[in-house]
Amino acid sequence: MSSRRKFADAVRTAVTWLSTSISVFVLAAIFVFVFSRGWKTLNWEILTSDYHPKNIMANVVDGEPGQFARPDDLPADAVFSERYGFALTDAVDHQKEKQMVLTYIADDSPLTAAVNAASGPTRGDPITITEDVQIQRIDYMSIERGRKSPAGFMGSQQTAAETIERLEADGESLIGFYYQSAGGGMMGSLLATLMLIGLTLAIALPLGVSAAVYLHELAPKNRVTAILRSLIEMLSGVPSIVFGLMGMTLLFSVTALFGITTQSILLGAMTLAVILFPVIIRQTEEALLVVPDGLRMASLSLGSSRTQMIFRVILPNAVPGILTATLLSISRVIGESAALIYTMGVAINDKPEIGRGGTTLAVQIWTVMTGEQPNFELATAISIVILIIVLILNVSVKLVSARLNRKWRT
Amino acid sequence: MKTLPIRTSYLRRKKIIDLAARAIFLLAGLIAAAMIVLIFVFVAGRGIQVFLPGYANAQNLGEFLTGMRWRPDLSPPVYSVLFIVINTVITAFGAAVLAFPVSVMTALFIVKVAPKSLRLFFTTVVEILAAIPSVVYGVFAAGSITRLVSGLAAAFGYTTYGGSSMLAVILLLAIMIFPTITSLAIVSIASVDRNLELGSLALGASQMETNFKVVLSAAKSGIFAGLILGLGRAFGEATAVSMVAGNKMFGPTFNLFDTTRTLTTTMLSGLSETAGVDYDIRFSIGVVLMIVILITNLLIRYVKKHIGGVTNE
Numbered sequence: 001m002s003s004r005r006k007f008a009d010a011v012r013t014a015v016t017w018l019s020t021s022i023s024v025f026v027l028a029a030i031f032v033f034v035f036s037r038g039w040k041t042l043n044w045e046i047l048t049s050d051y052h053p054k055n056i057m058a059n060v061v062d063g064e065p066g067q068f069a070r071p072d073d074l075p076a077d078a079v080f081s082e083r084y085g086f087a088l089t090d091a092v093d094h095q096k097e098k099q100m101v102l103t104y105i106a107d108d109s110p111l112t113a114a115v116n117a118a119s120g121p122t123r124g125d126p127i128t129i130t131e132d133v134q135i136q137r138i139d140y141m142s143i144e145r146g147r148k149s150p151a152g153f154m155g156s157q158q159t160a161a162e163t164i165e166r167l168e169a170d171g172e173s174l175i176g177f178y179y180q181s182a183g184g185g186m187m188g189s190l191l192a193t194l195m196l197i198g199l200t201l202a203i204a205l206p207l208g209v210s211a212a213v214y215l216h217e218l219a220p221k222n223r224v225t226a227i228l229r230s231l232i233e234m235l236s237g238v239p240s241i242v243f244g245l246m247g248m249t250l251l252f253s254v255t256a257l258f259g260i261t262t263q264s265i266l267l268g269a270m271t272l273a274v275i276l277f278p279v280i281i282r283q284t285e286e287a288l289l290v291v292p293d294g295l296r297m298a299s300l301s302l303g304s305s306r307t308q309m310i311f312r313v314i315l316p317n318a319v320p321g322i323l324t325a326t327l328l329s330i331s332r333v334i335g336e337s338a339a340l341i342y343t344m345g346v347a348i349n350d351k352p353e354i355g356r357g358g359t360t361l362a363v364q365i366w367t368v369m370t371g372e373q374p375n376f377e378l379a380t381a382i383s384i385v386i387l388i389i390v391l392i393l394n395v396s397v398k399l400v401s402a403r404l405n406r407k408w409r410t
Numbered sequence: 411m412k413t414l415p416i417r418t419s420y421l422r423r424k425k426i427i428d429l430a431a432r433a434i435f436l437l438a439g440l441i442a443a444a445m446i447v448l449i450f451v452f453v454a455g456r457g458i459q460v461f462l463p464g465y466a467n468a469q470n471l472g473e474f475l476t477g478m479r480w481r482p483d484l485s486p487p488v489y490s491v492l493f494i495v496i497n498t499v500i501t502a503f504g505a506a507v508l509a510f511p512v513s514v515m516t517a518l519f520i521v522k523v524a525p526k527s528l529r530l531f532f533t534t535v536v537e538i539l540a541a542i543p544s545v546v547y548g549v550f551a552a553g554s555i556t557r558l559v560s561g562l563a564a565a566f567g568y569t570t571y572g573g574s575s576m577l578a579v580i581l582l583l584a585i586m587i588f589p590t591i592t593s594l595a596i597v598s599i600a601s602v603d604r605n606l607e608l609g610s611l612a613l614g615a616s617q618m619e620t621n622f623k624v625v626l627s628a629a630k631s632g633i634f635a636g637l638i639l640g641l642g643r644a645f646g647e648a649t650a651v652s653m654v655a656g657n658k659m660f661g662p663t664f665n666l667f668d669t670t671r672t673l674t675t676t677m678l679s680g681l682s683e684t685a686g687v688d689y690d691i692r693f694s695i696g697v698v699l700m701i702v703i704l705i706t707n708l709l710i711r712y713v714k715k716h717i718g719g720v721t722n723e
Contacts, residue, residue: 210434213435239645239648241677246449249693
């Protein structure tokens with residue numbers, strides 16, 4: 001072989017190596033980006049808390065001052081109140097607004113016992129003031145003025161240091177706090193995602209599996225069946241945003257029959273079910289393909305009807321395939337966004353219901369990214385959750401389909 | 411020999427159950443198959459409605475198809491999609507031009523070149539890239555690709571709107587369609603007849619020459635199927651692109667560092683009410699989108715016929 005051809009070969013080999021390393025680099029870049037930006041934000045609190053902050057007015061039960069020592073492990077930027085035993089820190093939220101965060105509460109501080117001070121039926125109920133809430137106003141009994149006075153942003157203090165200084169100098173006793181719970185969580189979206197997955201599977205699996213059974217077991221092998229197949233196959237080429245449009249015209253009138261007049265989780269589930277038809281039908285058919293014909297014949301020759309054969313013999317043997325379809329469907333539901341923006345809306349709902357709108361985790365990312373100030377911290381934190389779930393599902397699909405392939409190997 | 415008594419009523423019931431079950435299964439199949447038709451009828455129906463005379467604030471179809479401005483903020487609002495279609499086609503094909511060669515080379519590498527022990531690793535990389543949801547790509551693009559683009563723009567003496575630009579869209583789409591094209595190319599390269607390869611080797615070609623000249627052209631059918639699928643994804647991708655497109659109000663955009671607007675980003679932008687011309691016009695865009703995808707499919711089928719020599723059928 002001439003050296004020129006050898007050189008050309010080396011170049012060709014190098015090009016394939018290079019191309020592949022690009023894909024590895026991109027994947028690594030995505031993971032590094034998402035984890036480095038989101039890992040700090042992600043914690044149990046953010047998984048289980050609401051997105052919308054709630055305003056809470058709490059009065060302490062006993063506001064008499066005491067003597068508290070500043071704990072050693074308190075960060076330097078936290079301002080500690082020695083008379084009331086709590087610490088405030090200046091912070092800036094993702095909307096670039098100044099906030100005062102309650103960062104520490106001493107064990108026997110007046111803050112440990114508080115009651116709801118907002119009017120309404122729950123007035124007087126005990127409230128636990130937790131760390132990390134955003135303090136708007138602190139009410140205290142003023143020595144100077146001899147009456148209840150505010151401190152903090154809604155007083156005239158602008159920083160944690162000024163607020164604490166005012167309390168220490170002028171506070172006869174502590175009365176109460178007006179604060180915002182931290183918010184920025186993903187519990188509502190997590191619940192909505194679970195509801196959506198359940199509903200979508202409840203609609204798509206029976207229909208999809210039945211359609212696959214018809215196409216593979218019952219349909220005559222003729223032109224009409226071929227057309228049916230290619231029509232179903234065409235569904236997978238439709239962009240998901242067009243499914244969203246379809247949901248808002250065609251399926252919207254179906255949910256209206258249930259008395260739902262807005263975008264809703266049910267509408268989202270029906271739309272996703274249509275998106276999933278081709279996936280479920282293809283996976284189920286593949287599972288039906290590997291069920292040996294001998295089983296069908298044995299079942300029929302023992303006198304079972306076709307229906308009995310399908311339900312007692314064929315479907316139980318196709319379970320791994322249906323399971324694969326289910327896992328793929330779940331992963332698709334979790335990742336879907338465009339169709340859901342149309343059918344479920346973009347307003348984050350902390351208490352999702354089937355008949356009302358809400359966001360899934362993916363749509364919550366969209367919502368926080370397209371607001372006035374994109375919230376990268378929360379978006380990447382949710383991305384980590386999604387990535388982990390999707391990776392687990394992918395591994396499970398591999399395990400299940402490996403089992404499926406092994407089963408009929410003789 | 412004694413015959414077993416089988417009651418006719420039992421046989422009849424069996425038959426009825428069979429027929430009923432068959433009807434139910436058939437119904438499921440029909441529903442699944444009817445959806446594509448229903449989608450087109452309903453989306454097109456609502457999309458066309460905007461141009462009909464009875465509609466409040468009816469739009470002019472000719473202006474919609476040929477104009478170069480998208481100004482829902484004016485009164486009366488101006489909606490026209492020609493420049494958006496051009497933008498969409500440029501970004502999608504730009505992404506395909508970047509991703510296609512890399513995809514095919516990666517697929518060839520995974521199937522033919524890579525050491526056996528690394529094959530599983532690289533396949534997994536492609537599979538994970540395929541499984542990452544589009545919003546996550548969007549967040550990644552908005553946080554890092556835009557930064558890369560604005561750095562590049564500064565180096566060339568341009569300014570960008572925080573990196574939101576046509577180049578960012580193209581790079582993002584290239585990354586997103588890469589796994590689609592690659593996984594189909596892997597399947598089709600792996601299924602090339604081994605005898606073709608052996609024949610080429612026997613005629614004195616080296617392994618790499620065989621891979622490039624014989625294997626690839628034998629696998630072209632599947633590779634182009636992947637390209638069609640990839641382009642379809644590039645055209646239809648909505649949320650991720652919206653995060654970096656910038657939604658320019660006129661166009662078309664030819665400068666890589668300028669903001670752009672695609673069909674899907676237009677469908678998602680300023681989505682608030684669910685009635686009125688501003689909402690219904692999105693269905694018209696949906697119809698345009700489907701037509702663009704259809705035309706592209708036909709074009710690529712035509713191109714495929716005229717590329718490569720070896721057939722693998």
